[in-house]
Amino acid sequence: MTDTTQKAAVEVIPAAPVPAPPSRRTRVWRGVTPWLFLIAPLALLVTFTYAPLLNMVAYSFTDWDGVSPVLHYTGAENYQEVFTRPDLFEVFWVSGYYLAASVVQIVLALYFATVLSFNVRFRNFFKGVLFFPYLINGVAIGFVFLYFFQDGGTLDSVLSLIGVKTDHAWLGTPGSANTSLAAVSVWRYLGLNFVLFLGAIQSVPGELYEAAELDGANRWHQFRHIIAPGIKPVLTLTVILSISGSLSVFEIPYIMTGGATGTETFVIQTVNLAFRFNKTGLASAAAIVLLLIILLVTWVQRRLVPDDKVDLV
Amino acid sequence: MTRRTVVRTLVHVSLIAATVIVLLPLVVVLLTSLKTDKEMANTSGALELPHDLLNFHNYVTAFQDGEMLTAFTNTAIILVVSVGGTVLIGSMTAYAIDRFTFRFKKLVVVLFLTAALVPGVTTQVATFQIVNSFGMFDSLWAPIALYMGTDIVSIYIFLQFVRSIPISLDESARLDGANAFTIYRKIIFPLLKPAIATVVIVKGITVYNDFYIPFLYMPSEDLGVISTSLFRFRGPYAAHWEVISAGAVLVILPTLIVFLSLQRFIYNGFMRGATR
Numbered sequence A: 001m002t003d004t005t006q007k008a009a010v011e012v013i014p015a016a017p018v019p020a021p022p023s024r025r026t027r028v029w030r031g032v033t034p035w036l037f038l039i040a041p042l043a044l045l046v047t048f049t050y051a052p053l054l055n056m057v058a059y060s061f062t063d064w065d066g067v068s069p070v071l072h073y074t075g076a077e078n079y080q081e082v083f084t085r086p087d088l089f090e091v092f093w094v095s096g097y098y099l100a101a102s103v104v105q106i107v108l109a110l111y112f113a114t115v116l117s118f119n120v121r122f123r124n125f126f127k128g129v130l131f132f133p134y135l136i137n138g139v140a141i142g143f144v145f146l147y148f149f150q151d152g153g154t155l156d157s158v159l160s161l162i163g164v165k166t167d168h169a170w171l172g173t174p175g176s177a178n179t180s181l182a183a184v185s186v187w188r189y190l191g192l193n194f195v196l197f198l199g200a201i202q203s204v205p206g207e208l209y210e211a212a213e214l215d216g217a218n219r220w221h222q223f224r225h226i227i228a229p230g231i232k233p234v235l236t237l238t239v240i241l242s243i244s245g246s247l248s249v250f251e252i253p254y255i256m257t258g259g260a261t262g263t264e265t266f267v268i269q270t271v272n273l274a275f276r277f278n279k280t281g282l283a284s285a286a287a288i289v290l291l292l293i294i295l296l297v298t299w300v301q302r303r304l305v306p307d308d309k310v311d312l313v
Numbered sequence B: 001m002t003r004r005t006v007v008r009t010l011v012h013v014s015l016i017a018a019t020v021i022v023l024l025p026l027v028v029v030l031l032t033s034l035k036t037d038k039e040m041a042n043t044s045g046a047l048e049l050p051h052d053l054l055n056f057h058n059y060v061t062a063f064q065d066g067e068m069l070t071a072f073t074n075t076a077i078i079l080v081v082s083v084g085g086t087v088l089i090g091s092m093t094a095y096a097i098d099r100f101t102f103r104f105k106k107l108v109v110v111l112f113l114t115a116a117l118v119p120g121v122t123t124q125v126a127t128f129q130i131v132n133s134f135g136m137f138d139s140l141w142a143p144i145a146l147y148m149g150t151d152i153v154s155i156y157i158f159l160q161f162v163r164s165i166p167i168s169l170d171e172s173a174r175l176d177g178a179n180a181f182t183i184y185r186k187i188i189f190p191l192l193k194p195a196i197a198t199v200v201i202v203k204g205i206t207v208y209n210d211f212y213i214p215f216l217y218m219p220s221e222d223l224g225v226i227s228t229s230l231f232r233f234r235g236p237y238a239a240h241w242e243v244i245s246a247g248a249v250l251v252i253l254p255t256l257i258v259f260l261s262l263q264r265f266i267y268n269g270f271m272r273g274a275t276r
Helices: A004-012 A024-059 A077-084 A091-117 A123-135 A138-149 A154-161 A174-202 A206-214 A219-230 A232-247 A251-256 A266-275 A280-304 B003-033 B037-042 B057-065 B068-099 B105-115 B120-133 B141-149 B152-164 B167-175 B180-191 B193-209 B212-217 B226-234 B241-275
Strands: none
Touching (some): A024 B105, A024 B141, A024 B180, A091 A232, A091 B003, A123 B003, A123 B241, A138 A174, A138 B003, A138 B241, A174 B003, A206 A219, A219 A232, A266 B120, B003 B241, B037 B241, B057 B241, B068 B105, B068 B141, B068 B180, B068 B226, B141 B212, B212 B226
């Protein structure tokens, strides 16, 4: 990573002897040029990221319905509601299923990445198979697994093949439904973690393994002392993405169950509050709570693992 | 058997198990899509093979009744415009930030970087009001503007690449009398090709698969993209898994083709995109 401040200092020094000091017109033109490049990106950034953010903070202190022309301020009432109404706060527990699933997901991804970074027959085939689900459309995945978990669907058929007769309604009770949905999420996202780990492992210089092997280190030693430290930055990044991902699950449960039988997640609830029940004020407060939690998690991670790779400037 | 062969066997077993778990649900859906409704009613299990492996009847139904042609057209329009826009915006931002010193540069950089910390799903409530106030709600412009305006990852990727292009190239062009726009157009942009490929792939797949934004912003039936059009299968075909399966396969197939033909670039793209 280059240091910009240093580069900036180099840049102001003219590259070649300048015959005459630049005229006023050229100087103005020079000052304007970067802004000509930045005008469109900045306008989009402010319009679609910062303006909504500021508006949302304002909405969160109102009882706005999303339509009425006047805002009616109600102070911190919405926040109080988010934290004290049990049905509103309950959805956070659903994230627990997804958090647990991401632990499984990270461990599996790490295992497969380690195994496939060594020479294994059909390596590229396995790599492709593990990664492909990540690229599939979420709605298609939702339907594939609705059928999978259906009564008499794929899962029941497979289980009856090995002699287990079930007429279990997989999506029928909150516990089983959330576990099933979280499993779908592992199926879908394992590939991304896997590819990230694989890339990190491959960036570890190969001589290290050779040297270790000469010293009599087995695969576990190699993993413990070479691979694990080598991929630490990617690992922490993955943990962060998993936590914020678990908190903002939307697609799969929305498509598969619509949030029924206790599978409603925080984002489904916010979308329903805002766009079905017109409680824009309350939804904004809920969204701000989620945003603050995610920012907090990110901040804690940066604290715990000061990583210059993440810092780009 | 030595210990090593045992380990090797276990590794292979685990890989094969994973392959079955990944492929089984997909293969079953493919098989289901080839069954007739009679077969669906009579057969006992999802694993049974269809009688006629070339029965494409469900695909015709899914394609026509599900208005998949409109869906693919809409998706293609959004894809081309927003990916093109993302490439232009990302590369211009990266060029301006890396190659110029100007007042408030730090602030601009901080604005872009901080935006990456704000997950899009959390601000949608308020973004919706803004999109609505521009009159873009329920038009193709809503997703296009959002995809172009909120993609910080591609700016990161371009920034990395612009940094790796030697400044001496710019300087010699400048001595030849080229202005900043010529330098961007004739030197920087062509040299960014690998970064552009990465962004096109990562962004393209994201846009093709996105459900949240088109679902919220384009409720009209004739504005369906593949995600939302497929989602609408739920109502009319609720009991017809053979048609729903055909629809799902129709949506997955293009991804599979792109993946098989561009495998290597796709892996690299996602590694670059995610670790930025």
